[in-house]
Amino acid sequence: MSDVISISRLTKLYRNGRGIKNISLTVEEGDIVGLLGPNGSGKTTIMKCILGLNRFSQGEIKVFGKDLNDNFEEIMREVGALVEAPAIHKDLSAYQNLALRAGIYGGVPQARIERVLDMVHLLQYKKDKAGRFSLGMKQRLGLASAFLTEPKLMILDEPVNGLDIEGVVEVREIIKRMRDEKGASFLISSHMAGEIEKTCNKVAVMYEGELIAFETTENALRLHPSLEDYFLDVVKEKRGEVII
Amino acid sequence: MSGLILGMKNEFYKILHRKKYIVLFAIGALICIGRLGGGMLISKISSGIVDIQTNMPLGMMRLMTDILAPLIIFMAVTDLFASEIQEDTLKTAIMAPITRAKVLVSKAAAVFLLCAAYYIGYYLVCLILQIISGNVNASVMTAAFGAYMLDLMPLIAVIGFAVLINMISKSPSLAMLLCIAVYVIFKYMEYYVSPMGQMLFTSYSQWHKLWMGSLLPFRSMAAKVGILSGSVLILYTISYIIFDRKDI
Numbered sequence: 001m002s003d004v005i006s007i008s009r010l011t012k013l014y015r016n017g018r019g020i021k022n023i024s025l026t027v028e029e030g031d032i033v034g035l036l037g038p039n040g041s042g043k044t045t046i047m048k049c050i051l052g053l054n055r056f057s058q059g060e061i062k063v064f065g066k067d068l069n070d071n072f073e074e075i076m077r078e079v080g081a082l083v084e085a086p087a088i089h090k091d092l093s094a095y096q097n098l099a100l101r102a103g104i105y106g107g108v109p110q111a112r113i114e115r116v117l118d119m120v121h122l123l124q125y126k127k128d129k130a131g132r133f134s135l136g137m138k139q140r141l142g143l144a145s146a147f148l149t150e151p152k153l154m155i156l157d158e159p160v161n162g163l164d165i166e167g168v169v170e171v172r173e174i175i176k177r178m179r180d181e182k183g184a185s186f187l188i189s190s191h192m193a194g195e196i197e198k199t200c201n202k203v204a205v206m207y208e209g210e211l212i213a214f215e216t217t218e219n220a221l222r223l224h225p226s227l228e229d230y231f232l233d234v235v236k237e238k239r240g241e242v243i244i
Numbered sequence: 245m246s247g248l249i250l251g252m253k254n255e256f257y258k259i260l261h262r263k264k265y266i267v268l269f270a271i272g273a274l275i276c277i278g279r280l281g282g283g284m285l286i287s288k289i290s291s292g293i294v295d296i297q298t299n300m301p302l303g304m305m306r307l308m309t310d311i312l313a314p315l316i317i318f319m320a321v322t323d324l325f326a327s328e329i330q331e332d333t334l335k336t337a338i339m340a341p342i343t344r345a346k347v348l349v350s351k352a353a354a355v356f357l358l359c360a361a362y363y364i365g366y367y368l369v370c371l372i373l374q375i376i377s378g379n380v381n382a383s384v385m386t387a388a389f390g391a392y393m394l395d396l397m398p399l400i401a402v403i404g405f406a407v408l409i410n411m412i413s414k415s416p417s418l419a420m421l422l423c424i425a426v427y428v429i430f431k432y433m434e435y436y437v438s439p440m441g442q443m444l445f446t447s448y449s450q451w452h453k454l455w456m457g458s459l460l461p462f463r464s465m466a467a468k469v470g471i472l473s474g475s476v477l478i479l480y481t482i483s484y485i486i487f488d489r490k491d492i
């Protein structure tokens with residue numbers, strides 16, 4: 001299988017010295033890779049680098065086999081994303097927000113916009129101003145925006161953040177369906193091991209700006225009762241190294 | 245290229261959704277009406293001896309070029325840059341099949357389009373008022389329209405200036421404040437600090453006078469075109485360098 005994302009020795013340090021160091025990671029076609037790590041471990045930073053939001057000083061990112069910086073437009077045509085808080089224009093309606101994003105792709109059929117709104121159960125609120133949405137509704141709109149163009153690669157930062165129980169299950173199902181039916185690939189972050197365990201076929205553990213483990217979920221679960229235990233063990237091991 | 249046009253459409257769409265630009269336009273139109281009313285009143289009182297309004301569009305031009313246009317430019321550029329950074333919506337424009345250079349140009353172009361719409365709208369309001377006042381000369385009105393179109397050009401530099409201020413300001417209110425403060429200083433210099441003030445891009449807001457005078461002062465014209473295009477180049481280049489390195 002071909003690599004959808006291949007990151008090698010990526011370093012991005014913010015001015016305060018924090019950030020990510022020497023990250024190498026690959027996402028293969030059809031993978032749902034979960035980035036697991038505590039708050040501030042660098043999950044969002046990796047995603048922002050892949051999406052051109054953060055400029056990085058060292059390393060290389062290839063998406064669909066092509067260098068990100070040299071082929072940005074071509075690559076982004078096939079990428080959908082939700083990073084941190086969903087970017088929502090407050091005074092536009094849910095529908096207008098999606099239409100605005102569709103505009104940059106030269107337009108998306110109206111039926112498609114309504115379909116993604118329906119997928120996240122916002123169709124009945126499509127004319128409401130997005131600024132007045134609840135936290136979870138905004139998150140749903142952010143997801144709809146990521147799914148809008150049926151991209152081959154989706155980068156979702158805490159996708160189920162703020163969603164209700166049914167919402168969490170539905171989003172998981174949508175992700176799996178897109179992978180199975182369309183062959184889409186995913187990079188998903190979460191600080192909840194249980195969520196990654198249920199959704200992802202591979203798990204990457206981030207800790208203090210470093211990637212300290214990268215395994216298939218199957219392997220990780222072979223020696224551990226749950227991904228949570230796996231995560232705790234990996235982190236403990238890492239801390240042990242530092243002390244010795 | 246197509247990405248640029250699609251981007252510009254998007255940015256223009258966002259601008260049009262803010263009502264303040266319509267309100268500002270209405271205020272400008274009201275001032276014109278007030279001026280016409282005043283003119284007619286004076287002419288009536290003096291029983292036609294004093295007739296102020298001979299060329300409404302040109303007479304009201306300074307208000308547009310020196311006050312309204314800069315104001316809408318500062319507001320629109322701040323809406324599209326500093327406000328979007330603060331509200332975290334700029335990332336939608338960046339995480340899209342469009343390079344940062346094109347994002348920057350498409351935003352600037354959308355603001356220019358807004359200015360063009362304002363100038364044309366404002367000219368039409370003045371033209372209608374002129375017709376109402378019953379004193380129309382087709383060739384004078386055509387020349388006035390030409391003047392409006394020519395005066396759009398120097399706004400490209402004003403937009404670049406506002407973009408640059410937005411690149412270095414941490415918040416929308418600071419960006420707006422800086423834009424206005426620096427603009428006022430430049431305008432002050434134009435009138436009171438010569439010859440330095442005359443070399444600033446802000447002093448060309450009514451440069452149609454250069455082009456449409458009875459004789460064309462070629463040397464000073466070439467110099468001013470040079471200074472203006474130089475300013476445009478510098479303002480946009482520096483803005484782009486800062487924008488391209490920013491973490492959004």
Ligand SMILES: Nc1ncnc2c1ncn2[C@@H]1O[C@H](COP(=O)(O)OP(=O)(O)OP(=O)(O)O)[C@@H](O)[C@H]1O
Pocket residue numbers: 014015016018019037038039040041042043044045046191491
């Ligand atoms: N714009 C910024 N400027 C300076 N430091 C930053 C910036 N953004 C993130 N950081 C720092 O970089 C580190 C990684 O942050 P990041 O947002 O990638 O973490 P995260 O894994 O996504 O955390 P969370 O689970 O809380 O979302 C943190 O130490 C954070 O303080």
Ligand SMILES: [Mg+2]
Pocket residue numbers: 043044045084157
């Ligand atoms: Mg994060």
